[in-house]
Amino acid sequence: MKGLPEDLKTLLIAPQLARNWSAERWSRAAYLAQSGAVLSRVAVDLAALDQDAPDQDAGDQCAGDQPPPWVPGLDACLLSAMRNGARSQMRLSWEMDRIKRVFWDRDLKIVLLKGAAYLAAGVPCTRGRLSSDIDIMVAKDELAGVEAALLDAGWVSAKEMQGEESGGYDDDYYRRWMHELPPLVNSERKTVIDVHHTILPPTGRVTADAAELLDQAVPVESEAHGLKGYFVLCDTDMFLHSVVHLFQDGEIRGGLRDLVDQTDMIRYFGARPGFWERLITRAGDLGLGRPLYYSLRYSSALLDAPVPASALQDAQRFAPPLAVRMLMDLLVPRALSPSYLFESDRGAGLAGELLYIRSHWLRMPPLMLTRHLAIKAWRRIGGEKTA
Numbered sequence: 001m002k003g004l005p006e007d008l009k010t011l012l013i014a015p016q017l018a019r020n021w022s023a024e025r026w027s028r029a030a031y032l033a034q035s036g037a038v039l040s041r042v043a044v045d046l047a048a049l050d051q052d053a054p055d056q057d058a059g060d061q062c063a064g065d066q067p068p069p070w071v072p073g074l075d076a077c078l079l080s081a082m083r084n085g086a087r088s089q090m091r092l093s094w095e096m097d098r099i100k101r102v103f104w105d106r107d108l109k110i111v112l113l114k115g116a117a118y119l120a121a122g123v124p125c126t127r128g129r130l131s132s133d134i135d136i137m138v139a140k141d142e143l144a145g146v147e148a149a150l151l152d153a154g155w156v157s158a159k160e161m162q163g164e165e166s167g168g169y170d171d172d173y174y175r176r177w178m179h180e181l182p183p184l185v186n187s188e189r190k191t192v193i194d195v196h197h198t199i200l201p202p203t204g205r206v207t208a209d210a211a212e213l214l215d216q217a218v219p220v221e222s223e224a225h226g227l228k229g230y231f232v233l234c235d236t237d238m239f240l241h242s243v244v245h246l247f248q249d250g251e252i253r254g255g256l257r258d259l260v261d262q263t264d265m266i267r268y269f270g271a272r273p274g275f276w277e278r279l280i281t282r283a284g285d286l287g288l289g290r291p292l293y294y295s296l297r298y299s300s301a302l303l304d305a306p307v308p309a310s311a312l313q314d315a316q317r318f319a320p321p322l323a324v325r326m327l328m329d330l331l332v333p334r335a336l337s338p339s340y341l342f343e344s345d346r347g348a349g350l351a352g353e354l355l356y357i358r359s360h361w362l363r364m365p366p367l368m369l370t371r372h373l374a375i376k377a378w379r380r381i382g383g384e385k386t387a
Contacts, residue, residue, distance in 0.1 A: 001301055001329045002333040002337075002345070003301070003302055004303070004333070004337050005029075005032050005337060005338075005340070007032070008029055008033060009303065011029055011033055011042045011045075011046075012041075012042065012260060013303055015042065015045050015046050018071075023073050026071060026074055027073070027074070028340060030042075030077060030078075032338050034081075035338030035340075036254075036256040036257065036337075037254075037256065037257045039078075039081045040081040040082060040084050040085035040088075041085070041127060041129060041260065042078075043079075043081040043082045043085070043128060044082055044127045044128035045127070045128070046067060046068050046071065046078065047065060047066060047067055047068060049068055066079065082128065085127070085128035085129065088129070088130045088131050089119060089129075089131075091131075092116055092134060093119065095134050095193075096116055096134065096227060096230070098189075099136070099150075099193065100229060102150060102153045103146075106145075106149075108138065108142060108146070109139070109214060109217070110138055110229075110230055111136065111137040111138070111217045111230075111231045112136060112220070113135035113196060113199075113233070113241060114241070114245070115129055115131035115135075116134050116135060118261070120222065120227045121232050121238065123238075123265060123268055124264045125260065125261040125264035132192065133183070133191065133193065133194055134192070135180075135194045136193065136196065137196040137199070137210075139211075140198070140210065143181060143195065146195055147184070150193065150195070151184075154187050154188060155185060156184065156185055156187050157171075157185070158182065158183040158192065169375060169379075170182065173372070177201060177202065178201050179196055179197060179198045179200055179201050179202065179249075181194070198213070199213065199244060199249075201249065201363050201364070203364050203368060204249070204363050204364070206244070206248055206290070207287070208240075208286050208287065209286060213237055213286075217237075218233075218234050219231055235265075235272065236275070236278050236279045236283075237282065238269075239262065239269060239279065240286065242261050242262050242265065243262060243292050243294075243295040244288055245258060246291075247290075247291035248362060249359065249362075249363065250359060251352070251355055252331075252336065252358075252359070253351075253352035253355055254335075254336075254338075254352075256336050256337075259298060259302065259303060259336060260303065262295050262299050263299045263303045263305040266296075266299060266306060266307060267305070270307075270308075276310070276311040276314075279311070280292075280314045283318070284318075289315070290319075292315060292318060293315045293316070293319050294328065294332070296311065296312055296315050297315075298332055298333070298336070300312065301333075302333060302336065330347075330351070331351040331354055331355055332355070334347055334351035335348070335355050360373070
């Protein structure tokens with residue numbers, strides 16, 4: 001199986017080994033990290049390396065909030081990346097506080113998802129993580145009330161924010177077939193909120209029991225950032241949500257950050273007693289075994305995630321047929337690996353396109369998919385924007 005670019009992998013799993021790199025090598029590796037949307041994460045990890053070093057000079061400005069002095073010529077780049085990550089976390093915290101204020105007088109179970117959930121649960125993958133929006137999940141019968149409250153509080157549809165009319169095919173598609181409402185944008189802060197009622201499209205070949213996910217969600221105990229009162233998915237479900245977002249509902253192409261998230265969760269949750277047995281059982285119960293198999297396979301192969309041999313063995317029962325596995329081994333690493341400038345791995349573009357087609361095939365039955373693609377193609381011919 002092809003791996004990630006070696007220098008990028010080093011920065012992600014063992015950045016201390018990069019101390020003696022040349023400026024040219026650093027420049028290339030930083031470009032790859034930026035292309036893979038993980039440069040802020042790399043910058044934070046680099047800044048933390050020398051914090052407790054006994055031989056650190058007093059003049060070295062590396063107290064965890066500055067790039068290390070031994071990275072040649074990239075101080076401004078890394079500092080900017082770190083600040084972008086910190087700004088993203090602050091923005092996420094503020095938005096969670098604003099959203100909670102909208103529903104402060106309602107008996108409503110709001111479950112944070114993705115980046116917001118990682119921050120609330122204190123999962124290590126939140127360090128340096130950039131979040132473009134905030135995702136929440138509520139029971140399906142609460143959707144109308146939640147949307148109405150957000151609209152009253154200053155959120156508008158993303159299409160309206162872009163000067164387009166709301167409604168039409170895109171709006172109908174979200175409301176009838178998707179696992180979330182059409183995106184909403186705050187009219188003042190321009191932040192985006194996605195309101196989910198489950199974690200996978202109901203039309204997909206694989207779905208998940210939303211009621212079961214909500215039932216097992218756990219309250220956030222932290223008082224920081226105004227998080228008290230929110231819920232997050234339990235540890236197994238939080239991991240599985242990331243897994244299905246990348247390997248079932250997503251196109252995989254450009255999803256390196258998600259695989260890094262999963263690797264961090266493997267280290268963090270995997271140390272909990274009984275986690276692996278609960279994870280394998282939960283994936284089977286929810287019908288999410290195949291995407292879990294892919295996550296464990298590629299996080300361990302590409303990022304050296306410490307997946308126990310017993311867990312890999314147990315996940316084998318979810319494995320696809322040999323021909324499918326061989327094809328995925330050929331496509332996935334190429335689609336996940338960022339390219340350097342105009343250089344790219346032979347077949348990377350084709351791999352990304354094939355996995356993009358796969359994502360649509362998994363999301364809709366054939367007739368529905370044919371109709372959907374035909375409508376989008378017709379609208380593109382007419383110069384109309386599509387979702």
